[in-house]
Amino acid sequence: xxxxxxxxxxxxxxxxxxxxxxxxxxxxxxxxxxxxxxxxxxxxxxxxxxxxxxxxxxxxxxxxxxxxxxxxxxxxxxxxxxxxxxxxxxxxxxxxxxxxxxxxxxxxxxxxxxxxxxxxxxxxxxxxxxxxxxxxxxxxxxxxxxxxxxxxxxxxxxxxxxxxxxxxxxxxxxxxxxxxxxxxxxxxxxxxxxxxxxxxxxxxxxxxxxxxxxxxxxxxxxxxxxxxxxxxxxxxxxxxxxxxxxxxxxxxxxxxxxxxxxxxxxxxxxxxxxxxxxxxxxxxxxxxxxxxxxxxxxxxxxxxxxxxxxxxxxxxxxxxxxxxxxxxxxxxxxxxxxxxxxxxxxxxxxxxxxxxxxxxxxxxxxxxxxxxxxxxxxxxxxxxxxxxxxxxxxxxxxxxxxxxxxxxxxxxxxxxxxxxxx
Ligand SMILES: NC(=O)c1ccc[n+]([C@@H]2O[C@H](COP(=O)([O-])OP(=O)(O)OC[C@H]3O[C@@H](n4cnc5c(N)ncnc54)[C@H](O)[C@@H]3O)[C@@H](O)[C@H]2O)c1
Numbered sequence: 001x002x003x004x005x006x007x008x009x010x011x012x013x014x015x016x017x018x019x020x021x022x023x024x025x026x027x028x029x030x031x032x033x034x035x036x037x038x039x040x041x042x043x044x045x046x047x048x049x050x051x052x053x054x055x056x057x058x059x060x061x062x063x064x065x066x067x068x069x070x071x072x073x074x075x076x077x078x079x080x081x082x083x084x085x086x087x088x089x090x091x092x093x094x095x096x097x098x099x100x101x102x103x104x105x106x107x108x109x110x111x112x113x114x115x116x117x118x119x120x121x122x123x124x125x126x127x128x129x130x131x132x133x134x135x136x137x138x139x140x141x142x143x144x145x146x147x148x149x150x151x152x153x154x155x156x157x158x159x160x161x162x163x164x165x166x167x168x169x170x171x172x173x174x175x176x177x178x179x180x181x182x183x184x185x186x187x188x189x190x191x192x193x194x195x196x197x198x199x200x201x202x203x204x205x206x207x208x209x210x211x212x213x214x215x216x217x218x219x220x221x222x223x224x225x226x227x228x229x230x231x232x233x234x235x236x237x238x239x240x241x242x243x244x245x246x247x248x249x250x251x252x253x254x255x256x257x258x259x260x261x262x263x264x265x266x267x268x269x270x271x272x273x274x275x276x277x278x279x280x281x282x283x284x285x286x287x288x289x290x291x292x293x294x295x296x297x298x299x300x301x302x303x304x305x306x307x308x309x310x311x312x313x314x315x316x317x318x319x320x321x322x323x324x325x326x327x328x329x330x331x332x333x334x335x336x337x338x339x340x341x342x343x344x345x346x347x348x349x350x351x352x353x354x355x356x357x358x359x360x361x362x363x364x365x366x367x368x369x370x371x372x373x374x375x376x377x378x379x380x381x382x383x384x385x386x387x388x389x390x391x392x393x394x395x396x397x398x399x400x401x402x403x404x405x406x407x408x409x410x411x412x413x414x415x416x417x418x419x420x421x422x
Contacts, residue, residue, distance in 0.1 A: 004035040005362055008077045010068060010092055011084030012041035012050035014173065015106055019083055019133075020050060021347075022354025024057040029333050031359040032366075036062045040071045068092060079103065079365060081133075081358070085174070086111050087181045087419055090118055093130075097122040102129035104361040104371075108190040109378035111181060112412040113386050113403055115421050116379035123375055131361040131371035132378030135353040136191045137198045139282040140327060140338055145270070146199055147326045148277055148316060154292065155273025157200060160252045162192045166264030167238070167257075171219040175232050178217055181418045183236035184258055185210065186385050192268075193384035194377065196244065196252045199270065202380055203252065207397040208242035208388035213259035242388035245397075254388070278313050280341075283349040287341040289313030315340055330359050379404070386412055 007023075009016055016039070026032050036054050039062050041047040047064040055061035065071040080096050082089060082105045089110050093103050097119065109116045109132050123130035136142065149157055176182035196203075214234060221228045238259045244252040268279040275293060280286035293310035301310065318326065318339040327338055334352040335342050342349070357373070364371045380400075387403040393411035402408040409416070416422045 004033045005078045005365065006035050006037040006076060008038045008040065008071055008075065008080045009036060009050065009062070010040045010071075010080055010082045011088075011106075012039055012043075012046040013083070013085070016041070016046070016050055016083040017053055018350060019081055019354055019358070020054050020057060021351040022358050023054075025334060025351045025355035026359050026362075027058065029355065031330055031333065031355060032362040034358075034362055035060065037077055038063045038065060038071045038075045040065045040068050042066055068096075077101065079129075079361070082106060083133075085176050085182060086187060087176065087179075090115050090419065090421060093119050094122040097128045097130060098126045100126040100128050102131075102361075102365055104131040104133050104358065105378070106133045107194070107378060108186050108382045108385075109375065110382065110421075111183060111186055111419060112409070112415050112421060113379065113383045114406055114409060114412065114416050115419065116375070116382050117406065118421060120375040120379060129361070129364055129371065130375040131357070131364065132373045132375065132381075133354070133357050134191070134194050134373040134378065134381070135350075135357050136195055136282045137373070138331070138353045138356040139349070140331060140335055140342065141280050141282070141286070141288050142195060142198065143327055143331065144288045144316065144318065144340060145277055145279045148288070148290065149199055149270060149272070154275045154277065154290075157250050157270055157272045159250065160196060160199065160270045161255075161267065162196070162253070163255045163265055163267045164188070164192070165255070165257045165260045165266070167259055168261035169214060169216070169218050169259070171217045171232060172258060175217075175219070178232060178234040178236050178238075180235040181415055183415075185237050185240050185256065185389065186382060188258070189240065189254065189256055189385045189388075190378075190381040192254055193244075194373070194381035195268075196254075197377070197380055197384070200246060200250060200252070203244035203384065203400055204247045205245040205397050205399055206242060206384060206387035206391050206403075207245070208240060208391040210237045210240040210242075210389055210392035212237045213239050213257070237389070240385075240388055240392075242385075242391070244384065276309075276313065277316075283346050283353065285342040285344060285349060287315035290316040330356055 039050040051064040177184040278289040291313040297310040
């Protein structure tokens with residue numbers, strides 16, 4: 001592309017503003033020549049706030065709109081970046097893609113597999129490129145973990161565990177995440193199913209139990225010295241315990257309790273034949289840790305420690321030469337001197353990961369290749385969580401293929417209905 005790529009941002013809430021930070025990072029590091037031509041939000045104050053943030057960070061003020069159609073008739077754009085809440089992804093993405101406008105859509109691609117497939121079909125009909133904004137897998141820790149898992153030094157993978165427990169009684173970021181059509185489990189856990197998919201490929205079958213533990217959620221705001229509390233009723237499940245069965249024998253466990261008050265727990269660990277790999281939470285910059293027990297570790301165990309592991313993990317050593325093999329050029333550009341882990345706050349890491357996913361999408365438009373996380377990868381990430389919810393709903397083990405091919409969608413039926421997807 002000999003001129004700047006002209007981008008339209010649709011949805012200027014929490015994530016829309018973070019994408020503007022990501023665009024700043026793309027330009028600051030010279031990853032791609034992109035211009036934010038316009039911003040759209042149905043709430044005028046949000047569109048205005050985004051235009052201001054963009055002017056401050058990017059040096060030019062994009063035009064602000066409250067309706068997508070007005071933006072499209074007023075601007076020449078090359079692509080759209082969709083950051084509206086998931087229940088609206090179909091309404092926003094389908095007509096754009098159908099009209100041939102390439103889009104990057106925030107995860108989850110849609111709230112149901114049927115919704116995802118409709119977006120995929122629209123992209124096919126319009127001949128447009130579709131990417132899903134999956135930032136977690138771009139954290140260097142996940143690049144390193146995949147490299148070690150595939151490297152074979154620890155043998156075949158047997159089991160992986162992802163635990164996320166916390167949330168308390170709080171409204172989790174926004175009220176829509178507690179509505180049946182917005183569901184926090186699909187919204188959050190598609191990140192983790194994408195990570196499992198990235199490490200190991202897709203599971204064959206899924207079995208799960210899911211429920212709604214807390215029917216009331218509290219939004220707390222500071223009012224001078226006092227805390228104002230307002231209650232909302234939750235409809236969407238906040239607990240899931242899922243087992244993902246892989247064809248070649250490996251098993252992934254995904255445990256989410258987003259209603260737990262008090263002490264929280266987050267852990268991701270992969271157990272392989274000859275040791276384990278512990279992966280830190282995205283955007284913390286902590287190191288990936290490896291534990292590779294020796295015969296002497298086993299011999300020194302006592303009966304009561306036999307079941308508790310043989311050796312504590314220690315940071316996996318990465319040499320500068322290995323780093324060049326593990327991390328792609330963009331990753332090494334935005335995280336300079338990267339070996340294992342990085343030191344920066346959440347927000348700095350967040351905008352770098354967003355920059356990486358955006359730069360990948362822009363390059364695909366320029367070179368006519370497929371994005372790392374395209375519509376299909378985004379669909380599979382949603383389908384694994386959907387399969388877990390279908391399994392809990394039916395009380396049976398569910399084949400992922402049946403969920404992807406829409407042969408099993410009884411749980412999702414009321415969401416499809418409410419979103420007008422059938
Ligand atoms: N990757 C991540 O780390 C991450 C983190 C947070 C959110 N997200 C994703 O980003 C998306 C947005 O989440 P959020 O937390 O920013 O939500 P939000 O509610 O803060 O913002 C959504 C915005 O979209 C606007 N909107 C809705 N429908 C619209 C339409 N038809 N036209 C124009 N504007 C419209 C709303 O007015 C709102 O301002 C979701 O898909 C969410 O899952 C991703």
